[in-house]
Amino acid sequence: xxxxxxxxxxxxxxxxxxxxxxxxxxxxxxxxxxxxxxxxxxxxxxxxxxxxxxxxxxxxxxxxxxxxxxxxxxxxxxxxxxxxxxxxxxxxxxxxxxxxxxxxxxxxxxxxxxxxxxxxxxxxxxxxxxxxxxxxxxx
Amino acid sequence: xxxxxxxxxxxxxxxxxxxxxxxxxxxxxxxxxxxxxxxxxxxxxxxxxxxxxxxxxxxxxxxxxxxxxxxxxxxxxxxxxxxxxxxxxxxxxxxxxxxxxxxxxxxxxxxxx
Numbered sequence: 001x002x003x004x005x006x007x008x009x010x011x012x013x014x015x016x017x018x019x020x021x022x023x024x025x026x027x028x029x030x031x032x033x034x035x036x037x038x039x040x041x042x043x044x045x046x047x048x049x050x051x052x053x054x055x056x057x058x059x060x061x062x063x064x065x066x067x068x069x070x071x072x073x074x075x076x077x078x079x080x081x082x083x084x085x086x087x088x089x090x091x092x093x094x095x096x097x098x099x100x101x102x103x104x105x106x107x108x109x110x111x112x113x114x115x116x117x118x119x120x121x122x123x124x125x126x127x128x129x130x131x132x133x134x135x136x137x138x139x
Numbered sequence: 140x141x142x143x144x145x146x147x148x149x150x151x152x153x154x155x156x157x158x159x160x161x162x163x164x165x166x167x168x169x170x171x172x173x174x175x176x177x178x179x180x181x182x183x184x185x186x187x188x189x190x191x192x193x194x195x196x197x198x199x200x201x202x203x204x205x206x207x208x209x210x211x212x213x214x215x216x217x218x219x220x221x222x223x224x225x226x227x228x229x230x231x232x233x234x235x236x237x238x239x240x241x242x243x244x245x246x247x248x249x250x251x252x
Contacts, residue, residue, distance in 0.1 A: 017166045018141055025161070025194065042252045045225050056164040101240075103240045107201035114197055114232060 008034045013070040017059045020071060024055045027075045031082065033137070044082075047137045049083055050118040053066035053111040054133050062088025062131060069130075077139070081120075085137040092126045142171040144232075150223030152252055153184045155245060159191035162199030162226075168196035170199070174206040186248045190221035195229050205241065220248035 010027045014020040028048045032039075038043055041052050058074040060069055072087040115135070123134030142160040149155055158170055168173045170187075177183050188205065189195075203219070210217040219241040222230065228238040242248035 021161065021163055021165055040224060048194070049196070049225060049229060052163060052194060056196055056198060099235060104202070105236060107204045108198065110200065110233055112196035112219055114229065117232060127144075132224065 008075070010075040014059075014073070015048075015063065015070045020059045020073075020104035021054045021055060022053070024051055024073065027073070031075060031077055035077065037139075040125070041139075042139045043137065046118045047082055047084075047135070047139070050115040050122075050135055053115040054084075054086060054122075054135060057093075057111055058086045058088045058090070058131070061093070064085075080138055082137055082139050084133075086133040086135075087129050088133075089129060090131060093124060093131055097124055099112065121138065142169045144169050144174055146177060149249060150195070151249070151252070153186055153249060155186045155188055155249075157188040157191055160195075161194045162189075162192045162202065163194060163196040164198040167198045167202035170202045174202075174209050178209050178213045178215065182213055183210050184221050185215065186208050186212055186218045186245060188220050188225070188245045189226055190245070191224065192226060193225055193228040195222075197229070197233075200229060200233065201233065205234070207238070216252070218242060218248040218252065220245045 069089040074085045102109045121136035146160045219239045
């Protein structure tokens with residue numbers, strides 16, 4: 001059996017919205033640097049855009065008032081694929097998953113549609129009382 | 140980095156709103172506040188200078204749609220200038236580039252405005 005080699009791994013947990021979003025973008029910067037990609041690398045930019053959408057949702061809807069459980073985040077790169085996972089303790093999100101892109105007048109509701117269209121895979125599962133999100137893209 | 144917004148009047152009466160940082164779910168309220176101020180004094184002509192915005196998410200985009208509604212509600216006009224590659228991708232993906240024709244620079248947005 002061949003040993004699995006992780007080319008890149010980053011882990012963090014956070015609770016604050018601005019801090020959490022900052023950490024997500026920092027993790028992409030570290031990955032960009034580790035892979036030697038340029039600042040305008042398109043596939044990494046598209047992945048970061050999807051990550052910003054799911055991360056923003058998790059940090060707003062996934063942190064119910066009074067919740068003391070932080071969001072758990074991991075970013076990995078292996079075999080040409082980047083994978084991010086986010087775990088939050090908010091309400092189940094099944095009903096939002098198939099949301100289509102709303103019309104031009106709408107000020108909200110585009111996040112999941114954007115993320116879906118930019119990723120090779122957007123996974124979601126309800127595991128007990130937590131939500132687990134998985135974002136995958138070939139770079 | 141939290142969004143910082145600078146507003147300035149240019150000589151032909153146009154208001155240039157220049158946010159710096161991430162226009163995302165954390166930063167969007169600051170842009171909304173700046174636009175609310177800009178529309179207070181009569182029919183506004185507003186350019187949002189996106190040159191200092193490093194990243195846009197859907198909530199940030201929602202604040203630009205809100206800005207458009209506010210400005211048009213005051214019989215004004217809104218133009219976007221200098222979005223970076225990531226912002227252009229989000230505008231095109233959501234087909235909002237059809238609603239917000241954007242200009243490469245603030246100077247171009249001001250021409251004939």
